[in-house]
Amino acid sequence: MISVVRGMRDLHGNELAAWQQAEDVIRATTAAFGYSEYRTPILEFTELFKRGVGTDTDIVGKEMYTFEDRGGDSLTLRPEMTAPIVRAAIENNLVRHSPTTRLWYLGPLFRYERPQKGRYRQFHQFGAECLGSAHPEADAEIILLAMETLAGIGISSFRLEVNTLGSPESRAAYRAELVAYLSSNIDALSADSVRRLDTNPLRILDSKDPADAEVVKGAPRLYDYLDDDSKAHFGAVFGILDSAGIPYTVNHRMVRGLDYYSHTVFEIVTDALGSQNAICGGGRYDPLFAILGGTATPAVGFSIGMERVMLLLEAEHGGWTPAAGPDVFLCCASDAARLPSQLLALRLRRAGLSVVTDVLRRSVKAQVREADKLAAQVMVTLGDDEMERQEVVVKHMASREQRSVPLAALVDEVMKDLKA
Numbered sequence: 531m532i533s534v535v536r537g538m539r540d541l542h543g544n545e546l547a548a549w550q551q552a553e554d555v556i557r558a559t560t561a562a563f564g565y566s567e568y569r570t571p572i573l574e575f576t577e578l579f580k581r582g583v584g585t586d587t588d589i590v591g592k593e594m595y596t597f598e599d600r601g602g603d604s605l606t607l608r609p610e611m612t613a614p615i616v617r618a619a620i621e622n623n624l625v626r627h628s629p630t631t632r633l634w635y636l637g638p639l640f641r642y643e644r645p646q647k648g649r650y651r652q653f654h655q656f657g658a659e660c661l662g663s664a665h666p667e668a669d670a671e672i673i674l675l676a677m678e679t680l681a682g683i684g685i686s687s688f689r690l691e692v693n694t695l696g697s698p699e700s701r702a703a704y705r706a707e708l709v710a711y712l713s714s715n716i717d718a719l720s721a722d723s724v725r726r727l728d729t730n731p732l733r734i735l736d737s738k739d740p741a742d743a744e745v746v747k748g749a750p751r752l753y754d755y756l757d758d759d760s761k762a763h764f765g766a767v768f769g770i771l772d773s774a775g776i777p778y779t780v781n782h783r784m785v786r787g788l789d790y791y792s793h794t795v796f797e798i799v800t801d802a803l804g805s806q807n808a809i810c811g812g813g814r815y816d817p818l819f820a821i822l823g824g825t826a827t828p829a830v831g832f833s834i835g836m837e838r839v840m841l842l843l844e845a846e847h848g849g850w851t852p853a854a855g856p857d858v859f860l861c862c863a864s865d866a867a868r869l870p871s872q873l874l875a876l877r878l879r880r881a882g883l884s885v886v887t888d889v890l891r892r893s894v895k896a897q898v899r900e901a902d903k904l905a906a907q908v909m910v911t912l913g914d915d916e917m918e919r920q921e922v923v924v925k926h927m928a929s930r931e932q933r934s935v936p937l938a939a940l941v942d943e944v945m946k947d948l949k950a
């Protein structure tokens with residue numbers, strides 16, 4: 531037997547129906563905020579992520595599915611969506627055509643991580659990116675869009691954590707202080723953090739290693755090194771969140787795992803999913819356009835991990851709501867009715883109804899069992915007697931009440947039962 535690839539999942543049945551409902555909420559909420567969908571290819575040049583996400587990040591260093599194609603190009607299955615969206619915006623001049631460009635996306639991503647509950651090698655993100663504004667209203671809009679979507683999907687056990695990384699200049703001053711402090715405690719740091727001391731010392735701040743966390747407790751605070759503009763920007767974001775009644779906490783140690791951020795960063799976290807506690811990550815990434823060779827363009831966005839949202843939905847609601855069955859099961863009661871019953875099904879489908887027919891040539895009894903199993907609302911039966919009288923039997927499955935109706939009135943009669 532050939533199994534599914536480790537860390538990847540099939541989606542079907544009631545779970546898939548719940549995903550589709552969540553996707554409907556995503557479409558409605560993004561439309562309400564004026565965001566348009568954007569779809570990029572699943573493969574990009576490897577260079578895009580190396581430059582965009584940063585070579586010292588876990589994503590680029592250890593987690594990418596990278597291969598050489600037959601033409602010798604190094605391609606990568608996208609591990610995140612922000613770099614592809616910015617690539618597309620630069621390539622298609624999106625921001626020049628419209629000064630603020632608001633985009634959303636939903637699709638599969640690939641990271642070679644150790645699989646566990648809530649962490650997969652193929653997973654899906656819904657995300658949004660607001661391109662072109664350096665102002666705090668854009669940061670707040672993005673946070674509100676993420677929060678409104680999660681609430682609309684029907685989950686509530688999450689909270690918002692925010693932080694600011696300030697401008698690149700103020701961060702540089704802080705970085706020097708932080709490295710000095712961490713170097714004086716180097717013996718207490720994990721091996722990973724010792725390595726990061728040279729390459730990406732800020733990441734040590736949100737290390738999950740208990741030894742690192744102990745050292746970090748005494749570390750200087752980034753916020754104290756920020757310039758006035760950075761603090762004012764952060765304060766303005768708070769002001770909007772406060773006015774909108776959105777609760778949040780400031781997590782001074784949050785730095786996020788990708789290199790492109792500046793100013794506001796945020797995560798939406800939950801206690802209900804064990805160690806995979808982040809359901810959304812995002813922030814402002816003003817440097818990214820220039821890093822990818824475009825005109826400097828401020829931007830802010832987020833990505834929500836769909837699998838984690840769906841796990842939370844399942845946990846909060848005690849399972850999946852069963853998907854609705856078909857409107858009609860069309861039961862064929864004789865050999866001669868086989869073709870006419872298929873044509874009747876087509877007539878009902880063209881009237882907008884969902885109809886399942888028997889294609890196994892089973893007995894009427896077996897077909898009734900199937901109609902119940904599928905939770906069909908109405909069963910329509912056509913046999914020799916009915917054909918002779920130009921009638922069908924319409925049965926309301928929940929009440930088990932049935933009646934003969936003229937063939938010509940079929941659609942109207944079925945509609946009556948569906949409303950009942």
Ligand code: HAM
Pocket residue numbers: 609610611612641643648649650651652653654655657658659787788808809810811812813814815830831832833834835836837838
């Ligand atoms: P990220 O924090 O790497 O950010 O991922 C965002 C979310 O994707 C996480 O909070 C989590 O819910 C989900 N996620 C990540 N990896 C996995 C995995 N292996 N299995 C299941 N879910 C996962 C970004 O990707 C940035 N592009 C966010 C962003 C958008 N920043 C600005 N704009």
